[in-house]
Amino acid sequence: MKKKVAFYTLGCKLNFSETSTIARNFVDEGFDRVDFSEKADIYVINTCSVTENADKRFKTIVKQAQKGNPNAFVAAVGCYAQLKPEELADVDGVDLVLGATEKFKITDYVNDLSKNDFGEIHSCEIEEADFYVGSYSIGDRTRAFLKVQDGCDYKCTYCTIPLARGISRSDTLENVLKNAKEISEKGIKEIVLTGVNIGDYGKGEFGNKKHEHTFFDLVKALDQVEGIERLRISSIEPNLLKNETIDFVSNSRTFVPHFHIPLQSGSDEILKLMRRRYLTDLYVDRVRKIREVMPHACIGVDVIVGFPGETDDYFLDTYNFLATLDISYLHVFTYSERDNTIAANLDGVVSNEVRKKRSKMLRGLSVKKRRAFYESQLQTERTVLFESENKGGYIYGFTENYVKVKMPWNPNYMNTLHKVKLKEIDEEGTVRFDFVGE
Structure with missing residues (x-):
C-alpha cells in the first residue's frame, strides 16, 4: 500500500x-x-x-x-x-x-x-541559504503561482523575511520559461508571478550578485510563452516598478492591468523609521503613471498600522494619503513585534487597542475604495476567468483587472475565459454581468 x-x-x-x-x-x-x-x-x-x-x-x-x-x-x-x-x-x-x-x-x-x-x-544558518529552488503550484486552483525569486537584501526594520529566507536570489530565465510552459501545457489559464521581492529579479545564485537579466527582461520573455492566457504580477516594491514595465504591461498580450504595490505607511517619517526605499512622492508617481496608461487598472496596496512612533497625526497622514489616492483596495496589516528586528526595540510603542482601531478604519476605507473601483467598471466589457469551485451554488471568477463576479454554478464554465459586460454590484459586493456574444 x-x-x-x-x-x-x-x-x-x-x-x-x-x-x-x-x-x-x-x-x-x-x-x-x-x-x-x-x-x-x-x-x-x-x-x-x-x-x-x-x-x-x-x-x-x-x-x-x-x-x-x-x-x-x-x-x-x-x-x-x-x-x-x-x-x-x-x-x-x-x-x-x-x-x-x-x-x-x-x-x-x-x-x-x-x-x-x-x-x-x-x-x-540562514547564510547557507544561497542556492535557488524553483517552484510552482498547480492542481490547487485555476491559477498557478510561479516562483521566480527568493530571499531579500532589504533591511526593513520590522521584517524577519531576510532571516527566514536569506539573501535575494533568482531562478534562471531559462528555467522560469520552462516552468511557465509546463504550467500552460496542463491547461492552466493564469500564472501569478511570485517571490519575496520579485522586482529584484536577476540576482544570481551562490552570492553572485550580478543581474544577468532584469525583471523587465523576465516580463518581456514570459509574454512570448505560447498557451498562457494571463500573467499577473503579484506584489512589487514601488522603487522597483519601472516605467518601462508599466508601459509594457499596458500593451501586453498576456500581462493583466493589476498591480499590487506595498506602501506600508503614508507618512514619510514612518517610512524612514521602517527603512523603506522610497517616500510618498515616489508612490504617488507610480500610481499616476499606471493611471495614465491604464485608467482601468486595479491597484492594490499593503499598509501596516501601529508601527512604533506612529502618532495619531502620522496615522492620519496615512489615512488621508490613501483616501485621496486613486487605488482599488488595501491589505491592512496590524503591526506585531518580531524577535531580532530593529523595530521591536523602537520607542513610541502603540497600544494594541489603538492598533486595532486604526486597522478597522483602514479596512473600512478599503471597502469604500473597492466599491468605488467596481462602480467605475460597470457598463464596461471585460474578460472573466471562472474558477473551479462550487461555493454555495455559485461559480466565481475574476476579470483581468481583478473585479470579482459570480453566477449560478455551472461546471461547464470551470477554468474558462468569457467576454462579459459588467452590470451591477450585488449585496455581497460581487458584480453581476451579461455574457457578450454568447
Whole structure:
C-alpha cells in the first residue's frame, strides 16, 4: 500500500508554490497525496512567520493532524521553522522541523516514519541559504503561482523575511520559461508571478550578485510563452516598478492591468523609521503613471498600522494619503513585534487597542475604495476567468483587472475565459454581468 501524505500551507502565495513543489517530490517518491482533513501517514505543515499568533495557529493545525491519525508523522517546514525551530520541535506531536535549505529535501528525511519522542531539527544558518529552488503550484486552483525569486537584501526594520529566507536570489530565465510552459501545457489559464521581492529579479545564485537579466527582461520573455492566457504580477516594491514595465504591461498580450504595490505607511517619517526605499512622492508617481496608461487598472496596496512612533497625526497622514489616492483596495496589516528586528526595540510603542482601531478604519476605507473601483467598471466589457469551485451554488471568477463576479454554478464554465459586460454590484459586493456574444 502506498503511504499517504497531506499538506497544510500558512501564509503567502510563495509558500503555496513551494508546498506544491514539495508535494510533487513526494508523489515522485511513490506517495499518495490526500487532503489535510483525511487520514495520512505524514502531515507536512508549511509555516509562516508573518502572521500574528503563528505559534498558536501552528499548534491548532498539529492537533488537527493528530485527530486525523494519532500515529502520523508530523513535519514542520518553512519560515517559522527556520526562525524558531526549537519552539516548533517542542510542540507535542511534531517529529521533524526543517529550515530554509532542508525543506526541499524533506523526502530524504522521512524514510523512517516512526514517531519521535522529541522533534528532530535540521536547520541551517540562514547564510547557507544561497542556492535557488524553483517552484510552482498547480492542481490547487485555476491559477498557478510561479516562483521566480527568493530571499531579500532589504533591511526593513520590522521584517524577519531576510532571516527566514536569506539573501535575494533568482531562478534562471531559462528555467522560469520552462516552468511557465509546463504550467500552460496542463491547461492552466493564469500564472501569478511570485517571490519575496520579485522586482529584484536577476540576482544570481551562490552570492553572485550580478543581474544577468532584469525583471523587465523576465516580463518581456514570459509574454512570448505560447498557451498562457494571463500573467499577473503579484506584489512589487514601488522603487522597483519601472516605467518601462508599466508601459509594457499596458500593451501586453498576456500581462493583466493589476498591480499590487506595498506602501506600508503614508507618512514619510514612518517610512524612514521602517527603512523603506522610497517616500510618498515616489508612490504617488507610480500610481499616476499606471493611471495614465491604464485608467482601468486595479491597484492594490499593503499598509501596516501601529508601527512604533506612529502618532495619531502620522496615522492620519496615512489615512488621508490613501483616501485621496486613486487605488482599488488595501491589505491592512496590524503591526506585531518580531524577535531580532530593529523595530521591536523602537520607542513610541502603540497600544494594541489603538492598533486595532486604526486597522478597522483602514479596512473600512478599503471597502469604500473597492466599491468605488467596481462602480467605475460597470457598463464596461471585460474578460472573466471562472474558477473551479462550487461555493454555495455559485461559480466565481475574476476579470483581468481583478473585479470579482459570480453566477449560478455551472461546471461547464470551470477554468474558462468569457467576454462579459459588467452590470451591477450585488449585496455581497460581487458584480453581476451579461455574457457578450454568447
